Amino acid sequence: MNATTAKRKLKPADLAIRIGLVVLYFLLLALVYTRGRTHTLLLDNKELDGGRLPAFEDVLVSVNGAEPIELYAEDRDLVTLKGQSHRIVLESAADGRKIEKRITLPIGEDMLLLSLPKLAAGEEGAIEVFVPLDAAPPAEDEALPEELGATEMPAEPAPGAAPSEAPPAQ
Amino acid sequence: MSGKLDLKRFLSGNAVILVFVLISAAAIPASKLSGTYIVQEMLTRIGRNSFLVLALLLPIYAGMGLNFGMTLGAMAGQLGLICAVNWGITGVEGLAFAALIGMPISIALGYVCGSILNKAKGREMVTGYMLGFFINGVYQFTVLYFMGMVIPIRNASILLSRGFGIRNTLNLESVRQSLDLLWSLKAGPYVLPMSTYLVLAALCVFIVWFRRTKLGQDMRAVGFDMGVAEAAGIPVDRTRVIAIVISTVLACFGQIIFLQNMGNMATYNAHDQTSFFAVAALLVGGASVKKATIPNVFIGVVLLHVLFVVSPRAGQNLFGSAQIGEYFRQFIGYGVIALSLVLYATRERREAAALRASTYGAGRKAAAAGGSV
Numbered sequence: 001m002n003a004t005t006a007k008r009k010l011k012p013a014d015l016a017i018r019i020g021l022v023v024l025y026f027l028l029l030a031l032v033y034t035r036g037r038t039h040t041l042l043l044d045n046k047e048l049d050g051g052r053l054p055a056f057e058d059v060l061v062s063v064n065g066a067e068p069i070e071l072y073a074e075d076r077d078l079v080t081l082k083g084q085s086h087r088i089v090l091e092s093a094a095d096g097r098k099i100e101k102r103i104t105l106p107i108g109e110d111m112l113l114l115s116l117p118k119l120a121a122g123e124e125g126a127i128e129v130f131v132p133l134d135a136a137p138p139a140e141d142e143a144l145p146e147e148l149g150a151t152e153m154p155a156e157p158a159p160g161a162a163p164s165e166a167p168p169a170q
Numbered sequence: 171m172s173g174k175l176d177l178k179r180f181l182s183g184n185a186v187i188l189v190f191v192l193i194s195a196a197a198i199p200a201s202k203l204s205g206t207y208i209v210q211e212m213l214t215r216i217g218r219n220s221f222l223v224l225a226l227l228l229p230i231y232a233g234m235g236l237n238f239g240m241t242l243g244a245m246a247g248q249l250g251l252i253c254a255v256n257w258g259i260t261g262v263e264g265l266a267f268a269a270l271i272g273m274p275i276s277i278a279l280g281y282v283c284g285s286i287l288n289k290a291k292g293r294e295m296v297t298g299y300m301l302g303f304f305i306n307g308v309y310q311f312t313v314l315y316f317m318g319m320v321i322p323i324r325n326a327s328i329l330l331s332r333g334f335g336i337r338n339t340l341n342l343e344s345v346r347q348s349l350d351l352l353w354s355l356k357a358g359p360y361v362l363p364m365s366t367y368l369v370l371a372a373l374c375v376f377i378v379w380f381r382r383t384k385l386g387q388d389m390r391a392v393g394f395d396m397g398v399a400e401a402a403g404i405p406v407d408r409t410r411v412i413a414i415v416i417s418t419v420l421a422c423f424g425q426i427i428f429l430q431n432m433g434n435m436a437t438y439n440a441h442d443q444t445s446f447f448a449v450a451a452l453l454v455g456g457a458s459v460k461k462a463t464i465p466n467v468f469i470g471v472v473l474l475h476v477l478f479v480v481s482p483r484a485g486q487n488l489f490g491s492a493q494i495g496e497y498f499r500q501f502i503g504y505g506v507i508a509l510s511l512v513l514y515a516t517r518e519r520r521e522a523a524a525l526r527a528s529t530y531g532a533g534r535k536a537a538a539a540g541g542s543v
Contacts, residue, residue: 029270036254036263038344082260110258110324 035083039105042078042113042130045071053117058093061116065089071116081105090120103127182517186510187456190473193502194480200488201480206359208479215475216468217350217366218431222448223455223467224373225420229294230462231381232413233393236449239283239298239414243421244441245309246276250422251429252313252336252437255344256325262352264345265430272422279305280418284411291396295459302445310438336437346433366427373420374464389413393460424448450474450503453510460514477502 047055060068063079064086090099099120111130118126229237250272254264283301290297317323318334328336350363380386391399392409400406429435455470485495
């Protein structure tokens with residue numbers, strides 16, 4: 001009874017503090033999620049649209065000021081990045097052209113593909129979601145039955161237990 | 171006579187710590203490990219384990235004994251780490267995320283634990299221990315069946331091949347030592363995980379500050395005598411629940427710190443012995459069921475882990491088998507808890523007998539004095 005009364009008499013200031021704490025909790029959660037989310041970025045140096053956007057013959061790619069990665073035409077490499085916004089510097093070895101771009105990765109995606117020719121040309125859609133073949137979700141009708149979990153690890157018979165099948169007649 | 175009594179009191183009061191010092195003193199030379207190696211191990215292990223041991227202090231202040239229910243918090247921390255690995259959140263942010271996910275779970279579990287312990291006053295330790303087993307079943311059910319089946323898991327590499335349930339061992343490479351290496355200092359041959367030490371220092375400051383607050387004073391009053399505290403208007407049950415909730419949340423954070431240092435997690439049994447080792451360390455440090463201080467924590471962690479480090483090698487060198495050292499380590503761990511509890515019970519009984527004798531003795535003397543008049 002007393003507890004109920006005490007709950008009803010919650011001061012507005014206390015209520016505000018509690019709501020503030022809940023809001024702070026979710027803000028912190030969102031902050032650490034966005035700052036700590038790791039993405040795999042594939043750096044793709046392949047020509048597009050039948051040669052409309054040619055690949056770099058030899059390009060140095062530096063992500064966030066890290067050691068540059070050298071890519072030749074038709075090469076692909078990957079980097080692991082934390083957070084959403086990143087600075088990419090492309091340096092063409094052929095003509096010494098230097099291109100600096102800032103990219104923003106979509107938060108929910110694990111693996112993305114960055115087309116270097118598209119990025120250099122400043123075209124839209126330089127970043128695409130990449131789904132590796134082995135990680136593609138199985139088709140609905142190919143879903144494994146739940147019972148398979150049990151059949152994968154059959155229970156071992158107890159030592160000395162009778163065999164499950166009768167021996168063949170002599 | 172007085173000197174003899176003082177020595178006896180000192181020996182009985184510090185029996186556990188003295189036994190440990192003696193065993194360690196004998197085992198260190200036998201192990202033939204270098205001093206540098208042992209000191210570096212201690213510096214690492216202080217950072218790794220102390221947070222969990224510090225989590226035990228508040229329930230002791232509240233008179234609830236050693237909180238074996240801290241396993242619940244450890245499980246909450248592990249659930250947080252599974253979420254961090256699942257969503258690909260790495261580094262210190264991954265640890266913070268795990269702590270934020272684990273915190274509400276540990277608050278809820280702590281509340282449940284505290285409420286149950288209020289129904290089992292006087293038998294908190296065994297009740298907490300049993301509660302740990304019960305919640306362990308719920309945890310295993312959640313992680314083994316719900317995750318991947320009901321709770322979506324996007325990171326297929328942490329799932330069992332059957333498609334649901336988390337793998338037996340979780341690789342924590344994405345958060346491995348991210349707190350320890352955030353700021354580490356090299357002092358001669360030693361590497362000091364300063365950021366972890368700072369977190370420990372902050373917790374120590376919090377505990378010292380908390381003891382001086384109104385709630386902290388209430389907790390100590392409840393620990394001293396529940397009846398008197400109740401009569402003084404202190405909400406005893408609520409105070410005890412708060413002590414357990416804080417302890418459980420700290421255990422959640424402590425388990426995250428422990429596992430980030432290890433770099434991998436035994437999904438289904440990493441929490442099994444969390445409370446056991448934390449309790450053993452605290453008791454080795456000279457604490458009892460009723461009294462524990464911050465120095466007890468650090469003394470205990472160092473002494474227990476010196477033995478943990480040197481005993482397998484001492485066993486190898488003395489008996490030709492490291493396994494003997496492992497057995498030694500196990501029985502020392504359990505033995506120290508048993509010895510401490512027995513000593514505590516003996517002391518309590520002796521003090522009660524002395525009090526009884528003095529009361530009756532005074533009564534008899536008064537009666538004798540009255541009779542002679």
